[in-house]
Amino acid sequence: MNPAFRLVDVTVSYDRHPAVHHVSVDIPAEEMTAIVGPNGAGKSTLLKALLGLAPRIEGRIECHAQRIAYLPQQAEIDRSFPISVFDTVLLGGWTRFGGFDAVTKTDLNDAWRAIEAVGLAGFEQRPIDTLSVGQFQRVLFARLLLQDADLVLLDEPFAAVDAKTVADLMVVIRRWRAEKRTVVAVLHDFDQVRREFPNSLLLARELVASGPTERVLSAENLLRARAMAEAWDEHAGACDMPMRLSA
Ligand SMILES: Nc1ncnc2c1ncn2[C@@H]1O[C@H](COP(=O)(O)OP(=O)(O)OP(=O)(O)O)[C@@H](O)[C@H]1O
Numbered sequence: 001m002n003p004a005f006r007l008v009d010v011t012v013s014y015d016r017h018p019a020v021h022h023v024s025v026d027i028p029a030e031e032m033t034a035i036v037g038p039n040g041a042g043k044s045t046l047l048k049a050l051l052g053l054a055p056r057i058e059g060r061i062e063c064h065a066q067r068i069a070y071l072p073q074q075a076e077i078d079r080s081f082p083i084s085v086f087d088t089v090l091l092g093g094w095t096r097f098g099g100f101d102a103v104t105k106t107d108l109n110d111a112w113r114a115i116e117a118v119g120l121a122g123f124e125q126r127p128i129d130t131l132s133v134g135q136f137q138r139v140l141f142a143r144l145l146l147q148d149a150d151l152v153l154l155d156e157p158f159a160a161v162d163a164k165t166v167a168d169l170m171v172v173i174r175r176w177r178a179e180k181r182t183v184v185a186v187l188h189d190f191d192q193v194r195r196e197f198p199n200s201l202l203l204a205r206e207l208v209a210s211g212p213t214e215r216v217l218s219a220e221n222l223l224r225a226r227a228m229a230e231a232w233d234e235h236a237g238a239c240d241m242p243m244r245l246s247a
Contacts, residue, residue, distance in 0.1 A: 001030070002029060003026035003028055003029055004029040004030075004031075004063070004064055004151055004182040004184070005050055005064075006027075006062040007026075007060070007062075008024050008061075008062075009022050009023075009024055009059040009060070010022070010023045010024070010046075010049060010057065010060070010061060011057075011058045012046065012048075012056065013056040013058075014056070016056075020045050020049065020203070020205060020206075021205050021206045024059075025201060025207055027184060027201070028182070028199055029064065029182050030180040030182055031183075032177050032196065032197045032199065033183070033184045033185070033199040034185055034186075034193040034197035034199070035185065035186045035187070035200075035201050035203060036186075036200055037225055038204060038226060041205060041225070041229065042205050043155075043186040044073065044155050044186060047070075047155050050063070050153060050184070051153065067148065067149040067151070068149055068150075068151045068153065069147040069151070070153045070155075071152070071155060071157055074133060074136065074140075079129045082127060083128055084124065084126065084127060084128070085123045085124050085125070085126050085128060086124040088139055089114055089142040089143050089145075090103065092111075092114070092142070092144065092145070092146030093107050093147070093148075107146075111142075111146060114142035114143070114145035114146055115142050117142065118138040118145075118172065119138060119168050120135065133161060134161045134164075137157065137158075137161050141157075145172070151182045151184070152173075153185075154184070154185040154186065155186045156187070158187070158189065159188070166192075170192075170196060173185075173196075174196075198213060200212075200216040201216070202216050202217065202225055204224070204225040204226075204228035205228065208221050208224055
């Protein structure tokens, strides 16, 4: 089977300073993969590069998915727009119906079902700026359900989210896996990654290890990642390896 993503010598830079260096890795399809690493390791940058959203990408990224859904970090989402929970979720299906005037009964039913699936029945008409962080994360997951993607990219989906919400949203993620969708998530909780994510990618600006989680999150690899992180301040922005041109 083709991997969901194949990265060949990928370097991602901001203002010519590489945040991710020379990463070559396959991310398996129909599997749950965690991207882990110290703060500033380039995890979010790598996720954005997979979506083509990073400013400068060198090397080659092959993607074999048809429909991709992306959940950015909550801090990147503007919640001040006056819109209800129901309409926010419904908009997840916009690529199907194009605009509110073309919404079918099936789309409406899908939105009701998604809201119920994330435990938010009764919140449909609430403006999104009145929700707690955990409730809003449930809304965003319901919207992902409407997107019906075969590849779901999640950036720190459980940051500042309470344990009950994490447990409920993990049910949704496990269901995606059972439906043979690919899930790639940036995560910080190693216990959760060991429990729930069979595959991992440990990043410290460079790739430290990838593959089965137990092997990737070995004490030796984690120490190596930490040592690499501690060296960043002294060598910030340095990249002495030869660059390949973009494919
Ligand atoms: N928009 C940006 N412009 C300039 N530099 C950036 C930008 N976004 C990230 N960086 C830098 O790229 C490096 C990697 O950041 P990134 O957010 O990808 O790391 P991370 O592993 O996701 O970190 P964290 O776990 O703290 O969220 C950091 O040095 C960061 O300051």
